[in-house]
Amino acid sequence: MTALIDTRDHALAAFYGLALGDALGMPTQSLSREQIKQRFDRITTLTAADADQPIAPNMAAGSITDDTEQAVLVAELLIAGGGLIRPSDLAQSLIDWEAVMQAKGSQDLLGPSTKRAIEMILAGHSPEEAGRFGTTNGAAMRITPVGIAANVADEQQFVESVVQACQVTHNTTLGISSAAAVAAVVSAGINGLGLNEALAVGARIAERAERHGHWIAGGKISARIVWAKQLCAKSSNTQLPDLIYDVIGTSVASQESVIAAFALAHQVASGQLSAFDALCMAASLGGDTDTIAAILGAMLGACQGMGVWPADLIEQVQTVNRLELSTLVEHLLSLRAA
DSSP: OOOOOOHHHHHHHHHHHHHHHHHHHGGGTTOOHHHHHHHHSSOOSOOOOOTTOSSSTTOOTTOOOHHHHHHHHHHHHHHHTTTOOOHHHHHHHHHHHHHHHHHHTOSOOOOHHHHHHHHHHHTTOOHHHHGGGOOBTHHHHTOHHHHHHSOTTSHHHHHHHHHHHHHHHHOBHHHHHHHHHHHHHHHHHHTTOOHHHHHHHHHHHHHHHTTSSBOOOSOOHHHHHHHHHHHHTTOOTTTHHHHIIIIIOOSSBHHHHHHHHHHHHHHHHTTSSOHHHHHHHHHTSSSSHHHHHHHHHHHHHHHHOGGGSOHHHHHHHHHHHTOOOHHHHHHHHHHHHO
């Protein structure tokens, strides 16, 4: 049964949950589980990056990465397009974004699927063709604004909105279905569904979305979401991180990192973890920690609201990055209402 909730609060919590998870995982991204244990033991709050951090050296505690920045970019394109994203606009925006990052000396650049797609577009290929090899988590990491702007209650239209946002870089069964799963949980949470019910919607929409895009061999996202829930159900909080790292995987592959986020979300739904503790666990896993924590933060925030995030840490993320998401969220919710 759907509860009466403050949709603005839950939409804000999704976007700020994404940013908070991203910032928590910033200092540990691309490090192994063993390296994280040696350097940090585990992440329990916003932490600065070491000088030899491979992607974000010396970044201040609370700094966001490409996950949040590209989600903001998608939000701005959705708003400018009245709910539609032209593939050519997304491609150009991503090119411009990477140029700004390079000018700053950042190593936080476009992921492998997005990079390859944009190179194909610049070489004259169509957006549909450019995204035919995109299987990594780039589409899922930046899809949250679509989950805010589009209502999953209309499943066909919702999946079409996700496909449109994915097509230029991740026009594959894996890329689209993983993004659809994340966006569906966000949208269902904003509609008032509890976390457990929203995660089930995510698995169902992932299955529907698998009919779109170029077929790619690999474990199905929908099936792996269900499997991961069963795999982790009886695991203690002490055992869980190793189980996710060793068996599910934490690489940039969508069928690993997106599933890892769902596995942690299911543990929150079962009452084994609080939302913030789950984000800290995601940031401590090893591998693509910032993206796993960002996706997890978006899903948990959408379902549980701003009250689950420590206000002082949200304020720190806002201050460090000059990040103000309220206006973007208002416009995205206007699109949803329309």
